[in-house]
Amino acid sequence: MLGEKALELIKEMERSKDGKLPAYNDNCVRLVLEEMTALFQQNQDDVNATVAGEAQYYPGIRLRHASLERNKRCLLAYLYNRLERIRDLRWDFGNILPPEIRENLCDPEIEWFARYSKNLATYSRSLGEGSGLDLTHDIKPPKNIYVEVRCLKDYGEFEVEEGDVVVLQKNTTHYLPMSSCQHLIRLGVLQQVD
Amino acid sequence: MGYLDSSGRSKDLEKGTKLELPLWLAAALGPRRKLVTCHLPRAFNERYREILRADATIVDLQGLAPYFYEFGRHLLPLVGAEGVTLGQLLTETLKQRLRRVMDSSLHCLEDDAAVHKARFDHLERTLFHTGRRMYQDHQLWLARRCHIITSIASTEQSGKRKLSEIS
Incomplete structure (x- = not known):
């Protein structure tokens, strides 16, 4: 069935909502992308075969286009949700991730994490009239020293x-x-x- | 489009064929394009509507449709004239059930939580958890313990021994 692999990615994120970030599902993402390429190719062929004003292939094209958009949406949702989780990791663990979490990220995500980390650090340093203020510190107001x-x-x-x-x-x-x-x-x- | 119907053998779908489509596909082919017309799925048909109207508080929504409200909301533009009754059904169901959800989220014990929420759909579960969290935070505040820092949830799990460490 169309879009099944993409749904699997979404389900994976939903299942792991309270636990550890699951490993980047490279295999599944590749399968979805392959499905999309195939759909696009079929659509392209049908469009080329259509003579102007003829509506014979129209429903099929429409269907594949819907599947393409659906797959795209699922992929983006997967990636974006992972990014949000990775962003939260920065606030929990600081700029160095424990190795067992780090191994679950893919290369572009590690790069993103490093860049986000740097941005946050730069911003923290610019606060407090030059002396800097670590925003991840004192998340709850401390009572005693x-x-x-x-x-x-x-x-x-x-x-x-x-x-x-x-x-x-x-x-x-x-x-x-x-x-x-x-x-x-x-x-x-x-x-x-x- | 014959491949949508796994039992059919022809290359194209015949006019008038009935088949089940995922919601996203129905939404793309349905209302504006007029390629398909939609009927309400099982959880929203006349029989279940009657049951929900009679007493919504005891229905097992998790078993019926795990995303009852959200699903219903997305169905609204697809079903045309039936949308009005569907909309009323959704709000009435939530109105009737909300009291029960709130009550159990604020008053049930930790062990009973699973029993209580077994019948809730996704939206109700979210409400249930929010309610519980607020209640716990309030209790902490009353006990003057809210300044205490706790460890992050994910590290508690990583504290378990790994297979490599045991052997």
Whole structure:
């Protein structure tokens, strides 16, 4: 049936909505593009065979054209939704992606991510009268400067902003400045205790 | 266009053939081009309309049509004169069911959520989840815990051990 592969892409995005970004489905995209090329070729042949004023091939052409537009729409939706998810990753993880997520992106997406990352960094630097303001920091308004955190996995040595070095071992608790350990809490290395 | 009908053998579709088309295809061939005329699909026919009119709150919309409202909305321009009744049906159904959706989203326990939403269609599910999230946020705020940072949902899953790490 026409447009089936394209629908598969959309379903894949829908299924993985709450979880990890799935790997770029190169195979499926290629199949859709092949289908589109074939449809376009058939249409072109029919148009060439049509004598002026004759409507014999008209419904067929119309049908294929609709399928072409449908496929195009599905492909664009797939790509755009992936981009939106990748954009959110930048805000969650910072400018370096964990390798297990990075391997699910295709090359143009990695390039886009790098460019978006750079744009965001440039904009952040231009804020706050020259001193710069990291927009991804302090997503929730902080209450205290220092927080108590429990370590959930072995992380190794971690240097706090003032220059002190703490060793983050599993199941130890620390009293750290909010600004420096926020990122690790977001990544699930530390857990905030109240 | 004979290949649209898998049971037919002829190269072209005969006039008057009835077949099921995807909505997007029907929309492209239907109203403006006059190549096909559309009839309402099963979930919106007279029999189900009667059932929904009688009591919409107990109908299993997920089983009937997972995207009931959205699908219905896209059908409106295709079905001509029947569109008026269809439109009324959609709004009436939502009106009757909304109270139930809101009630369960704000008051049911975590474990019961799956049971409650089993009968909801996609739009109702979205409403249900939004309601639950708002309720939880409100609870956090009341407990003065909303400043606490939590880890990102996707890292929790990646925290599971991988096959390569076990062996």
